[in-house]
Every structure is written in C-alpha cells, then in structure tokens.
Amino acid sequence: MKVERKELKDVLVFIPKRFQDERGWFSETWKSSDLKDLGVNLDFVQDNHSYSADSGTLRGLHYQAPPFAQDKLVRCTRGSIFDVVVDARVGSPTYGHWLGVELDAKSGKQLLVPNGFLHGFATLEADCEVQYKVTAPYDAASDGAVRWDSLDIDWGLESAPVLSVKDETAPRFADWKSPFRYEGGQ
Template sequence: MKITETELSGVYLIEPKVFGDHRGWFMESFKKANFEEAGLDIQFIQDNHSFSATKGTLRGLHYQSNPKAQTKLVRCTKGAIFDVAIDIRKDSENYGKWYGVELTEENKKQLLVPKGFAHAFMTLTENVEVEYKVDEVYSPENDRGILWNDPDIGIEWPLDVEPILSDKDKNAPTLKEADNNFSVEDN
C-alpha cells in the first residue's frame, strides 16, 4: 500500500497493491499497520456506502463541526468520481485550497480526508457506488456544508454540466458564511 501526502497537509492519496490473475484480483483496502507506519493513527468506527444513478451528480461540500468532526477514507467501488478535499481550518496556510483526484473502480485509489476539511465528489459515470470509512458517527446537529461552486474556492469540476444537487447542497453557504470551528491545532 502506497500512502502519499498531497500538497494539502493531512490529505493523503492511498494506492493499494492489487494482485490479479486469471480469476480476478485481490487487494487490502485498509490495513491499520500500514496507516500507523505512515504516522496515521485513525480509529475508524463505521463504513458508509452511497449510490448515485446519474452522471454529474454532486454530493458536497460536506463536513461535521467539532466535537463530531469526521476523518473519511473514500473510495469508488463502481464507476468513477472526481473526489475533492477543501482545507477549512481558518488558521491554515492552505485555508480555502482544494485537492481533487479521480477515484475509479479500475484505479482503486482512495482519498483520506481528515477533520478540518470539507469533502465532495462529482460522479463521472452512471451508476456510481462510493464507500467510505469514518471515525465518528453522523451527527445531525454538527452536519454542515459549503456551496459547491463558491468562487472563493474555485474548484475546477471536470464535467461542464449543471450538476444534480440535493436541496441542502444547492442552498449551502459560502466558505466565508459557513459555520466552521476548525483550526490546525485540531489535527
């Protein structure tokens, strides 16, 4: 398993080793020892699984505020997504900056999105399934979002289409307006 920190401190690209033969393939999608060797001590407690039927579906920019913030380990198990992490720690030198990567069922890459970052993805194909681990349960009281097309963030979404959004995501505040209690000290 190759674990590489991205240009956003704390966000990691995970590339599992895939072993294939005439029967198919095998991989370890998560191994605690590999994460610990990379200095990542995360106690995942829940796995989530989502399905999006239509290409151009956008979910996010989502996060949970403290004290129920979540670290997520995201992978696409069917289809393809453009996965994004945005640094929303107000005292970070990377505040408002984003990192995006294509996660597909073929490349089997994963993105580790730590606490203090908002997360979103856009589906690049029809019938997409995304699975992700979290280290904190869902908390409706701490559920927050940021507008997907906030010009101050300037995410370069790969599809030039009007995305399919939930009402919650359509009406999310900008980063400047968002309820955010994160700092670098939290990570």
C-alpha cells in the same frame, strides 16, 4: 500499500496493492497496521456507502463539526468520481485551498480526508458507488455543508450538476463560519 502525499498537509492518497490471477484480483483496502506504519493512527467507527445514478451528480461540500468531526477514507467501488477536499481550518496556511483527485473502481485509489477539511465529489459517469470509513458516527446536529460553487473549484462537469436541496441551499464559503481551527498539523 503505496502512498502519495499531496500539497495540502495531511491529505494522502493510498494505492492498495492488488494481487491478480486468472480469476481477477484481491486487495486489502484497509489495514490498521499498514496505516500506523505510515504514521496514520485513526480509529474508524462507521462505514458509509453511497450510490449515484446519474453522471454529474455532485455531493458536497460536506463536514461534521466538532465534537463529531470525521476523518474519512474514501474510495470509489463502481464507476469514477472527482473527489475534492478543502482546507477549512481557520489559521491554516492553506485555509480555503482545494485539491481534487480522480478516484475510480479500476485503480482502487483511496483518499484520506482529515477532519477539518470539507469534502465532496462529482460523479464522472452513471451508476457510481462510493464507500468510505469515518472516525466519528453520524450526528445530525453536527452535519453541515458549504456551497459547492463558492471556491472556484473546477469539478470537470460539462453541465449543471445534479444536487440535493441541502447542497443547493448551503452557505457560500465566504459567508460560512468554520468550526475548525488549525493546530499546526493533525
């Protein structure tokens, strides 16, 4: 597995090796020993799968507050998305900075979103499926969102996004009180 380190500390892109033949390809998308060899020691406890029918669907920016904060390993298994992370750790030298990565079914790239980061994505085509592993189970009381357009993120959309009520009514980043604290790295 190849790894790309990004400018936001602890955010990584994994590119699993694909073994191809005349039938297609095979890939190990997650292997705990491979991640441990890279210094990533996470215990994933839940897998999530979302489907978005329309191009321009935007989901985010989401988080779960401690004690149910989640690290996520995200991949697009159908279509393509623009996946975004925002450093929400108060005291971090990159607090409020964002990073976007295109993920698609063809490349198999995966984005590691550390807890303490907001996460969202926009579909770049219709009929997208996104799957991700998380290190904490879903907890409704810890679930939260920050308004998607409050950080000058260039989502690459040509028109207004398709949003949920949760995402339309989320607080702006400047008005939101982060539950995350920077501890010099994770």
